[in-house]
Amino acid sequence: MSSDPTDAAAPDRPVPDRSAGIEPVPGVAKPDPILRADGIRRSFGGLTAVDVDHLEVQRGTITALIGPNGAGKSTLFNLLTGFDRVDSGQWTYEGRSLQGLAGHQVARRGMVRTFQLTKALTRMTVMDNMLLAAQGQVGEKMLGGLLRLWTTQEAANRKRAIELLERFKLDTKRDEMAGSLSGGQRKLLEMARALMVQPGMVMLDEPMAGVNPALVQSLLGHITALRDDGMTVLFVEHDMDVIMGISDWIVVLAEGKIIAEGCPDDIRSNTQVIDAYLGASHDDPAAATGEDR
């Protein structure tokens, strides 16, 4: 089932469907999980924000994490990536435990996240944003930076950054301050910057929020291209059309718990999900695009 690149492929889906045949039940095991989490719990005061018994993310897929505002999606992202501390729970990435690791250590392992509120470094140039994300730079050590041991490495990183920026159509902006970019372009920059880390898995928290509709299509194209390059994508999104269109697998979170999992068709017909989420968003379009923290 998993990764056979020679699999015959439909033209609109060049990659074999790596989530076909998995049973659509919450916490179901996947044939080749890159991320595996158990008993992840986090509460704020009396409120249990996240309470996930078991979650696996299949390698090489686009997995969407959906749920109403306040369901705990961002909190789960923060927990898994070391930006918040779990009350209890274990999780592994590529078979190695991430428990207790700090945010930067998780990123170095290859699991890189973006933020719901874009964190483009606005007072730095687009190029500097990109170069900052390159790993293993000698020049980032104090002595290495002082002694200018970094110039060749920097040139190679710059080349790679330009390639990525070209892909995201930001190469003409490379010397401008990131603060001069539009909201959508900043989302693109944040994504390009995450790729500069050369991750195995990217976790995108609402990559489409606040992006103008003309850019959404190109963002979607980028996300599917990531998967086609062999990357695993886990993303949070509100727009149902977007989610159904590009996801291989969908995980539905409500009040911190996984209430359903499945491929888009399973989710569309799941009555629990319709009650908890889709129903509300279909009746009230504002709820589907509504912003939280």
Added chain:
Amino acid sequence: MDFLSIFSAALGSAIGPIAAIYALAAIGLNMHFGYTGLLNFGQVGFMLVGAYGVAVSVLTFGLPIWAGFLASIACAIVLALLLGIPTLRLRADYLAICTIGVAEVVRLIYRAPVARDLTGGVYGRQGFADGFDDANPFTDGLDLGIVSFRASDLWVMVWAWGLVGLATLVMWLLMHSPWGRVIKGIREDEEAVRSLGKNVFLYKMQSLVLGGVFGALAGALIGLNQQTVTPDQFMPQVTFYLWAMLLLGGAGRTLGPIIGSMAMWFLLTLFDEILRGLDSIDMLPFFGGPEVGAMRHAIVGLVLVLLIIYRPQGIVGDRKEMLVNVK
């Protein structure tokens, strides 16, 4: 009033030893605040341990002056670690509160009776600079016509401006390297930098240590310049002078702290001399005598207020970096 002599005094203080020493300490503060965004309100604490590093090494332990400088640097590193380990993981304002408190605590410890054998308590330390003076190659002062310096001033100036030059070079190299890029990223948004795999805590610690070492070297030079150290030279207002200089010159710029220190000492001396001149010919209607010294600070304060209003980025600050911050 003799305008030439007023100008000459102001110029002399702008390029004199004190301006150089403050510039060096302000370069350290620029590392902390200007580049990394760390709110250090206790730079004077680093200056204090630096000054005593030399004084105590030489007087109490009989070490040569160069070893005293090494001791100063070591004390600054220890202080930075003590300060940074508990606070650098917390929000920025906690560091601000801790630095101002720790600098005062350090001063009180150094002046406490229990420390008298080592630090001389409230009386401080004198006579540790003899070796420094003996090594002075200048026998005569320097007269440039408009300003002149004594031989002892020249010797301190060589060291102080030399260290300012060295510190500036180090800062320029570092801030134009990938290391500096991480530091500037942290100033803006440390979570973003962390998400890209950088150990933010380590960088903040390095910044705190490096800036603290510059502060300690400045403190060591204060001791050598005045031939004496007492704890009460290192009151919190010294830190606030440094902040004023840094903001005046331009935070986050290589030359900002130097220009800020020179401009500040120029203005302070200028207003001081003008007010004293006016006082001496009874042209000051509402005050005089001892109030003149306080008045010059008020005027400098006014200049700073005007600067913040009309040129918030400082004399050499980068307006673009100041203003581009649209969310």
